[in-house]
Amino acid sequence: LVEAVLERYSDWAVQVGRQASEMGFDFLWTADDLAFKTGPLLSPKMFRNIIVPHIRKVADAISIPWVFHSDGDLTALLPDLMDLGISAFNPIEPGAMDIVETKQKWGHQICLIGNVDVHLLATGSPDEIAKEVRRLLQEVGPGGGYILSSGNSLASYCKPENVRAMIDTLQEYGAYPPQTD
Template identity: 45%
Template sequence: MSTMTPRERVLTALQLKEPDRVPWVEGYVHKALGEKILGRPIPDPPGSARTAPEILEVLAIDNISYNFAPPRYAEIEKRGDIEIVGAGKLKTWQDFEECKKKMPDPGAAEFYKPAEEYLKKYRKDYAALAGVRFGPSNTYLSMGIEHFSYMLFDDPDLVDAIMDMFSSFSLRVLEVIQNMDFDVIFVSDDLAFRSGTFISPKHMERFFMPHMRKVAAKIEKPWIYHSCGNINSILDELLTLGMNGISNLEPGPMDIFQLKKDYGNKVCLMGNIDLHYTLSKGTVEETENEVREKIHRVGPGGGYIIATSNGVAAYCKPENIMAMNNALLKYGHYPL
């Protein structure tokens, strides 16, 4: 098979077909890890991009990504590359009114300027991902998950109003960015712990799904949905939203081999290379074995995008990320 561009490779996998090799897509590569891999300091990723372009010189990652997520109104502490979301600041109707005033204007042309410049400079033939949100994670993180939980019972209207603020933001963003040079929309909204969903199916349907359906219906490009944790119990319902790919399939709760059997002909599977152990604590050999096994068992027929189980995090061993890269290039070419 002739060599595809990274963009063609990703889009082919999302169409559940076999590209020239298994594509590799990451939502982010933390700068600190990029520097360890490259052995030199690198600048921060430009604007709201989450991967420094320099890292693509050495890793066979097939995408760039730019983030259009709405803000989270919470105490946020930045420790290196990792943003730690602390106490929520959006507790009352008064807070809500103030937050509404502070929201960036997704109708303003200048909101998209940095992204346009980014695309002009780094687009090349990569698959360009635009990151957006449905709204749930911004809602529960801005409220704080405990307060959010109480408000589901005490003041459901407040939860609705906040969800609406965030999902309306994304609807407006989608109107603009789908006319920009992006290939794939990447919707990231964590809905689950490792044990199961944050909230009951009844609350999911009542508070989240209507907004998620609204945003999903607006998406015209190929798209990938991301949640951490155990989403098995809601997977069928999520798939009705019509995404082309689902990620990042956290190892442990999400059995990618079973998912390939049950859903492999419906949706492209992305992720599942283990951050908890293999990439952060395992050996180069263990990394190579895991990558090879997943390529061989999930890759056949297409519809598999390799990725870590979240992103290339700062706490990974650089030699293991290189091992993942090398194993992909060694075993990932079709026919597998």
């Protein structure tokens, strides 16, 4: 049953990828949560043996840049995901993955998107948001390959003034090379 579901899903995803390319999309953004905050849903070996062949079928069909979204700590799965030719990875969830370490190890190969903590956007102040945005730009921005965004979907409980502070701070300091002083 698992194999049949994965086969059907990957066949559908191949068609979506091909249609996005044919329609002139600039990139394809897919969402397949593969991890908890504490680690992968499956062992790396199971992931490699059961899931990767189906994702590879999709990867082989995509001819435009591919943004791969998964919450949680994917550290143990990143080598397999990188082998698939993913162009960008989102959201590098705070508290699950260290974006600085991820950038050091994989930043030469992939664009990182995300990492402004949604909990901070919900409970912090605009000044705290601005400080965090500047920190991320300073620590992750150099060398390029980083797009700042929230570390997960923006939920209704995020304070609008904090989302505005994230955007305003990014507009002020986010040009390459980042200037955060």
